[in-house]
Amino acid sequence: MATAAKATKYVGKPIKRKEDPRLVQGIAHYVDDLKLVGMLHMGIVRSPYAHARIRSIDTTKARSAPGVVSIVTAEDVDGAIGPVPCGAMIPDMKPAPRPVLATGEARFVGEGVAAVVASDPYALQDAMELVEVDYEPLPVVVDPEKALRKDSPRVHDVHADNAAYRWELEGGDIKKAFKQADRVIKVHLTNQRLIPVAMEGRAVLAQYDRGDNRITLWSASQIPHILRTQIAAMLNFPEYGVYVIVPEVGGGFGSKLNVYSEEALACYLAMKIEKPVKWTEGRRENFLATIHGRDQIADMEFAVKRDGTVLGLRAHFIADLGAYFQLLTPLIPTLTGLMCVGPYKIPNVRAEITGVFTNKMSTDAYRGAGRPEATYFLERGMQAVATELKIDPAELRRKNFPKAKEFPYATATGLIYDSANYQGTLDLALKKSEYKKLRREQAAARKSKTGRLMGIGLGSYVEICALGPSSAMPSGGWESATVRIEPTGRVRVLTGSSPHGQGEETSFSQIAADLLGVTMDDVIIVHGDTSAVPYGIGTFGSRSLAVGGTAMYRAIEKLRDKLLKIAGLVLSEDPANLVLRNKQIVSKRDPKKSMSFADAVGAAYTAKALPPGVEPGLEATHFYEPTNFTFSFGTHIAVVDVDPETGDVKLRKYIAADDCGNVINPLLVEGQLQGGIVQSVGQAYFEEAVYDDQGQLLSGELADYAIPRASDLPWIETYNTVTPTPVNPLGAKGVGEAGTIGATPTLVNAVLDALAPLGVRNIDMPLKRERVWKAIREATAGPSGRPRRAK
Amino acid sequence: MGVEIQVHVNGKSFQNEVDPRLLLVHYLREVLGLTGTHIGCETSLCGACTVLIDGHPVKSCTMLAVQADGAEITTVEGLSSLPEAGGGLHPIQEGFWEKHGLQCGFCTPGMMLAAVGLLRENPSPTHAQIRRALDGNLCRCTGYQHIVEAVEYAARKLRAHKR
Numbered sequence: 001m002a003t004a005a006k007a008t009k010y011v012g013k014p015i016k017r018k019e020d021p022r023l024v025q026g027i028a029h030y031v032d033d034l035k036l037v038g039m040l041h042m043g044i045v046r047s048p049y050a051h052a053r054i055r056s057i058d059t060t061k062a063r064s065a066p067g068v069v070s071i072v073t074a075e076d077v078d079g080a081i082g083p084v085p086c087g088a089m090i091p092d093m094k095p096a097p098r099p100v101l102a103t104g105e106a107r108f109v110g111e112g113v114a115a116v117v118a119s120d121p122y123a124l125q126d127a128m129e130l131v132e133v134d135y136e137p138l139p140v141v142v143d144p145e146k147a148l149r150k151d152s153p154r155v156h157d158v159h160a161d162n163a164a165y166r167w168e169l170e171g172g173d174i175k176k177a178f179k180q181a182d183r184v185i186k187v188h189l190t191n192q193r194l195i196p197v198a199m200e201g202r203a204v205l206a207q208y209d210r211g212d213n214r215i216t217l218w219s220a221s222q223i224p225h226i227l228r229t230q231i232a233a234m235l236n237f238p239e240y241g242v243y244v245i246v247p248e249v250g251g252g253f254g255s256k257l258n259v260y261s262e263e264a265l266a267c268y269l270a271m272k273i274e275k276p277v278k279w280t281e282g283r284r285e286n287f288l289a290t291i292h293g294r295d296q297i298a299d300m301e302f303a304v305k306r307d308g309t310v311l312g313l314r315a316h317f318i319a320d321l322g323a324y325f326q327l328l329t330p331l332i333p334t335l336t337g338l339m340c341v342g343p344y345k346i347p348n349v350r351a352e353i354t355g356v357f358t359n360k361m362s363t364d365a366y367r368g369a370g371r372p373e374a375t376y377f378l379e380r381g382m383q384a385v386a387t388e389l390k391i392d393p394a395e396l397r398r399k400n401f402p403k404a405k406e407f408p409y410a411t412a413t414g415l416i417y418d419s420a421n422y423q424g425t426l427d428l429a430l431k432k433s434e435y436k437k438l439r440r441e442q443a444a445a446r447k448s449k450t451g452r453l454m455g456i457g458l459g460s461y462v463e464i465c466a467l468g469p470s471s472a473m474p475s476g477g478w479e480s481a482t483v484r485i486e487p488t489g490r491v492r493v494l495t496g497s498s499p500h501g502q503g504e505e506t507s508f509s510q511i512a513a514d515l516l517g518v519t520m521d522d523v524i525i526v527h528g529d530t531s532a533v534p535y536g537i538g539t540f541g542s543r544s545l546a547v548g549g550t551a552m553y554r555a556i557e558k559l560r561d562k563l564l565k566i567a568g569l570v571l572s573e574d575p576a577n578l579v580l581r582n583k584q585i586v587s588k589r590d591p592k593k594s595m596s597f598a599d600a601v602g603a604a605y606t607a608k609a610l611p612p613g614v615e616p617g618l619e620a621t622h623f624y625e626p627t628n629f630t631f632s633f634g635t636h637i638a639v640v641d642v643d644p645e646t647g648d649v650k651l652r653k654y655i656a657a658d659d660c661g662n663v664i665n666p667l668l669v670e671g672q673l674q675g676g677i678v679q680s681v682g683q684a685y686f687e688e689a690v691y692d693d694q695g696q697l698l699s700g701e702l703a704d705y706a707i708p709r710a711s712d713l714p715w716i717e718t719y720n721t722v723t724p725t726p727v728n729p730l731g732a733k734g735v736g737e738a739g740t741i742g743a744t745p746t747l748v749n750a751v752l753d754a755l756a757p758l759g760v761r762n763i764d765m766p767l768k769r770e771r772v773w774k775a776i777r778e779a780t781a782g783p784s785g786r787p788r789r790a791k
Numbered sequence: 792m793g794v795e796i797q798v799h800v801n802g803k804s805f806q807n808e809v810d811p812r813l814l815l816v817h818y819l820r821e822v823l824g825l826t827g828t829h830i831g832c833e834t835s836l837c838g839a840c841t842v843l844i845d846g847h848p849v850k851s852c853t854m855l856a857v858q859a860d861g862a863e864i865t866t867v868e869g870l871s872s873l874p875e876a877g878g879g880l881h882p883i884q885e886g887f888w889e890k891h892g893l894q895c896g897f898c899t900p901g902m903m904l905a906a907v908g909l910l911r912e913n914p915s916p917t918h919a920q921i922r923r924a925l926d927g928n929l930c931r932c933t934g935y936q937h938i939v940e941a942v943e944y945a946a947r948k949l950r951a952h953k954r
Contacts, residue, residue, distance in 0.1 A: 016888055016889060016891070017888070017891065019896070020887065020888040020893060020896075021880075021888065023893055023896030023899055024867075024880065024884040024887050024888055024893065024896075024899060024903065025827070025867065025868070025870075025871065025880070025884065026825075026826070026827020026828070026866065026867030026868045026870075026900045027827065027868070028896060029826070030826075030829070030897065032826075032829075032830070033820075033826035121817075122810065122812065122813075197931055198895070198897075198931060199829075199831045199837065199839060199895065199897040199898045199929065199930065199931050199932075200829070200831065200895070200897045201831075248895075248896065249895065250829070250831075250895045250896070250897030250898075251894070251895040251897060251931050251932055253931070280830075282833060283831065283832040283833060283834065283836075283837070500895055501894035501895030501896070501932050502894065503894065667891045668891070670891070670937075671891050671894055671932075671933060671937060674933060674934035674935075674936050674937065675894065675931070675932045675933050675934045676934075677934060678933075678934030678935065679931070679934075701832075701834060701836070702832050702834065702836035702837055702929070703834065703836055707929060707931060708934075708935075709922075709925075709926045709929065709935075710921070710922035710923075710925040710926055710928075710930075710935040710938070710939065711919070711922040711923050711925075711926050713922070713934070713935060713936070715918075715936065716934065716936055739934075
């Protein structure tokens with residue numbers, strides 16, 4: 001195991017978070033908590049139509065409303081602000097750049113049409129209602145399958161059809177696999193559109209300083225540096241004059257891994273008016289105009305042997321991209337393609353994706369981003385295989401897992417899985433859930449004819465984490481850190497990662513303190529300030545600890561070597577014999593030879609007696625480029641009771657057995673898993689972004705879009721095995737998205753397992769009572785239309 | 792025009808002239824500068840803006856500032872000055888810290904105040920009672936389990952304090 005994990009003072013322990021005291025006291029600052037002198041408020045007038053020509057915009061009345069300072073429309077910003085950037089390129093992709101304000105046409109409900117600036121938020125609301133827009137409604141297309149038909153209305157007139165791109169991937173010999181198969185099992189599945197719902201919506205504050213020609217942008221973002229670069233590009237403004245600061249962020253889940261029109265508009269207006277401009281997203285806006293996730297349809301065919309061996313997989317995915325491309329919109333579905341074989345040895349694969357334009361908000365990275373879709377489709381498929389072939393789902397999985405000794409394992413989709421023991425997490429989940437006992441209980445329930453429908457669901461997954469090698473990432477997939485040991489011996493870590501709830505101030509401090517033999521209180525982790533920290537990529541894709549943490553680790557190694565050289569000279573000892581511990585530098589050979597950490601640090605700064613070739617000061621930067629992704633994995637088991645009368649699903653028990661490599665802080669890992677699993681409960685049972693056929697978002701508020709509440713949930717048990725990754729020196733893989741990847745199919749499989757004796761093979765998510773009830777009715781209704789008994 | 796209100800917030804008295812349509816949450820945040828109370832939906836669904844009014848949890852985006860005239864209000868900033876806090880962090884704040892009851896922290900102030908409201912009515916709640924009492928407060932990060940443990944921690948601590 002890695003050195004960091006061996007030094008055990010902090011690493012590996014469930015240490016309470018450093019972030020929490022300020023957060024529990026309400027003295028931390030999110031963007032909306034900031035107030036600048038002369039600050040104005042921006043609001044966006046949004047299209048109520050999913051597709052409409054904008055004939056004219058009359059702002060006369062609004063302009064004369066009290067408190068109004070400025071109103072701009074597409075005409076005003078044309079040429080001054082470039083479109084929202086898209087960082088993903090797919091061969092032959094049709095471009096769909098989003099103008100910061102709707103230009104000529106509005107293409108989804110919620111698209112910005114005008115930006116209004118007023119002196120206070122109440123005056124702003126009044127004035128926005130006075131902006132008169134003359135719309136000519138145009139034909140709308142909402143359903144991605146209909147959008148692909150020849151006679152469909154087109155979202156973008158400039159394109160011949162709504163197929164944004166076709167992407168394909170093939171590995172092995174797919175034809176042969178299907179020729180050799182005993183059976184071909186087909187599934188048609190949907191993975192519904194979701195709304196991320198970070199508890200803090202987006203928020204932006206922009207300030208322009210004419211003297212320095214400087215823009216300072218505070219934004220609730222996951223990617224401060226990318227935002228800085230893109231804002232500079234959109235405004236054609238020198239990047240050295242753009243300062244992005246990300247203060248406390250109230251959750252992201254991918255929704256803040258983007259560059260949004262409001263960020264550029266606020267900067268533009270702050271420059272124009274020369275007053276600070278703030279924009280705080282309302283929840284309704286958050287539902288309409290912050291990225292959505294998922295929204296894919298899959299057709300899959302599994303070529304299988306009678307014994308359950310999966311020989312090949314043919315998959316076609318339709319991905320609803322929405323009307324425009326946000327930062328990574330076209331890229332996300334390709335992750336579904338890449339991960340479509342999951343943790344199984346499926347040597348022959350063909351995956352195709354059709355990306356489709358519709359009159360809806362863009363989809364983009366929502367927690368898991370492409371991988372939950374892949375895992376859901378695959379695990380539902382495996383469930384179907386198990387049911388058709390009458391093989392226990394646990395045994396089917398075991399049969400198709402590569403063995404631990406086969407890693408690194410090359411998939412037919414072209415990835416190299418770093419390290420794993422899939423049987424290990426499967427066995428752990430089976431053991432902890434008392435799987436055999438559960439199956440006996442289920443058999444008894446099925447025999448008892450009480451009508452009790454008990455279901456046991458399994459889901460195994462592999463998560464592509466630690467995004468990722470730069471060769472596979474549009475923005476570069478490295479991360480940076482600068483570590484500065486200050487003359488007083490305190491350690492300042494500047495990281496390019498940009499945590500927003502994950503607790504990296506704690507986990508990074510644990511690693512740094514152990515490496516340098518100081519206390520966690522001696523370390524401060526600084527993030528999210530582009531003028532302070534080196535250029536970084538940000539926090540997403542389960543990458544911060546594995547990639548950002550490794551950058552810090554490498555930078556600290558440089559400083560440690562330097563300190564030991566300096567101490568070696570003072571102590572007349574070979575630096576190779578020196579170690580850092582308890583704020584001392586001590587010789588392993590001769591414990592009498594020691595000096596304090598502070599004295600060695602002091603020596604670096606006073607620079608009176610430095611070894612030859614050693615520079616004064618104690619600062620090191622490292623840009624860490626990972627050689628591969630890392631691949632976390634696990635098996636989850638859910639137990640449900642379905643009420644045959646009402647369709648109500650009661651989630652009784654949930655067991656998660658995960659492996660994310662070495663664990664730096666088990667408390668934080670548990671937190672990530674719990675939260676992710678519950679987001680999956682949301683997708684599996686409650687959540688769905690519903691657009692009507694005119695493109696109105698019906699589930700456009702928290703009243704209509706049900707995210708899980710505390711009482712919806714059982715006690716969730718999490719367990720883990722540890723298979724370190726050889727990819728980075730921490731041995732840590734990543735865990736941010738594991739819950740949303742592994743849990744969704746598990747939860748649905750449990751319900752389908754309960755309904756299997758009735759012959760129910762599919763219910764589309766979310767498994768609301770109504771849908772489950774209907775499925776039960778349809779399955780049990782005899783020719784007379786009356787329910788008949790279960791088979 | 793403006794309406795005169797007098798409120799007691801976290802033990803201090805304030806007198807202000809406010810617009811009749813000003814929401815209480817905006818009064819707390821913008822007029823008094825108490826930004827620990829967050830706004831997550833402005834429709835009383837998420838509970839991020841929960842404060843105690845005369846001891847009871849109330850969503851402060853549901854209420855106008857003028858309706859709070861004469862009220863005793865406790866916000867997250869006032870938790871540590873409640874008598875049971877004993878001059879340090881309030882047991883509920885301690886509980887959230889100890890049990891990893893928060894991640895991004897945005898829902899936390901409202902969640903803690905809802906929990907304090909519960910514990911005043913029911914000092915020994917079961918898990919189910921805790922979950923029920925927090926149903927009006929949404930959290931997207933934690934999955935609630937650690938929050939339940941945090942509330943239990945606080946309940947234990949508060950019961951010990953009373954003994």
